[in-house]
Amino acid sequence: MLQILRRTTAGMLLLMIIPLVVWATGWRWQPGESDAVLRVLYWMTETVTRPWGTLTSLLLSLWVLWCLRFRLKPALLLLVIMNATILTGQYTKSYIKDQVQEPRPYVVWLEHNHGLDDREFYSMTRKERGQRVDQLLASDRMLPGWLKRHWAFETGFAFPSGHTLFAASWALLVLNLLWPRRRYVTIAVVGVWAGAVMASRLLLGMHWPGDLAVAVALSWLLVSFATWLAQRFCGPLTLPPEERKEVAQRENGL
Numbered sequence: 001m002l003q004i005l006r007r008t009t010a011g012m013l014l015l016m017i018i019p020l021v022v023w024a025t026g027w028r029w030q031p032g033e034s035d036a037v038l039r040v041l042y043w044m045t046e047t048v049t050r051p052w053g054t055l056t057s058l059l060l061s062l063w064v065l066w067c068l069r070f071r072l073k074p075a076l077l078l079l080v081i082m083n084a085t086i087l088t089g090q091y092t093k094s095y096i097k098d099q100v101q102e103p104r105p106y107v108v109w110l111e112h113n114h115g116l117d118d119r120e121f122y123s124m125t126r127k128e129r130g131q132r133v134d135q136l137l138a139s140d141r142m143l144p145g146w147l148k149r150h151w152a153f154e155t156g157f158a159f160p161s162g163h164t165l166f167a168a169s170w171a172l173l174v175l176n177l178l179w180p181r182r183r184y185v186t187i188a189v190v191g192v193w194a195g196a197v198m199a200s201r202l203l204l205g206m207h208w209p210g211d212l213a214v215a216v217a218l219s220w221l222l223v224s225f226a227t228w229l230a231q232r233f234c235g236p237l238t239l240p241p242e243e244r245k246e247v248a249q250r251e252n253g254l
Contacts, residue, residue, distance in 0.1 A: 004176055004227045011175045012220040014191065015168050018198050019209035019216075029105045029205050035144055041200035042146060048163040048197055049154075057086055060170050060190070067183050074234040081234070082173055085226040089169050089218060093162040102159035106151050106205035110136055122157070129155035147204065154206060161207045164215035167194035172223040177230065 047056050061082055065075050103111075103118045110116040114136045121129060130152040137148045171194035175187050198216075201207040 001228055005224055007176050007179055008172055008220050008224045011172045012216055015216045019213040022209040029202060031143060041203055044196040045163060045200040048166045053166060057083060064177055067178055067181055070235060078230050078234045081226050081230050085222050086166060086169055089165045089222050090162055093160055093165050096160055097157040100159045101157050104158040104206055126155055158207050159211045160215040161201050161211040163201050164198050164212045165219055167197040168216045168219035169223055172219055176227040
């Protein structure tokens, strides 16, 4: 368990760099960033937004299982553990959002610049909120259409960030499950993807840095427990002798 906590904590600290830098620099979101940059980040955030988040979970699950090469029974159990971790995080996020009810940055901006009443806004149904955003921004020519549609679709509360919880949980799962197998490229790619998702939530006006930080902390808690379960009931995560030999030969250039 100690090794699991060390790996998860190291990953958590790396992911915390983004919200900590934002806090330290005093950066505050305002619309008007480069459209090209925002569009790339929008596609990053879309990999987590429903329905694409389901496909992302499926692809990551299958890749992790292929890398571990467990037998059928432990592989199926690990599949359940990984995705139960993601779902638990999302249900937890939804419960906290309903309790805290923090407005999103773009909602605060609409309040200051377009006369939106945030209390009235959040008393509406989701469909009515989306229609209200469309009405307020119909004549705004400064914002790209895809961003307006994204705001109209994402009208829930801000705290904590569900997208960050999803991406950070997968990044930490991959780190913990595949580090003993020396799958460093996969770990790095998924980590960069998670960081891009987190950055997208800030630059698209969807979250405050605190929303990201708390989501990363929640993912640390969930993944630490999930990895312990995986190691306890699915088998060792370290390289089996035959695969260890293959890795050694590959690293020696044979």
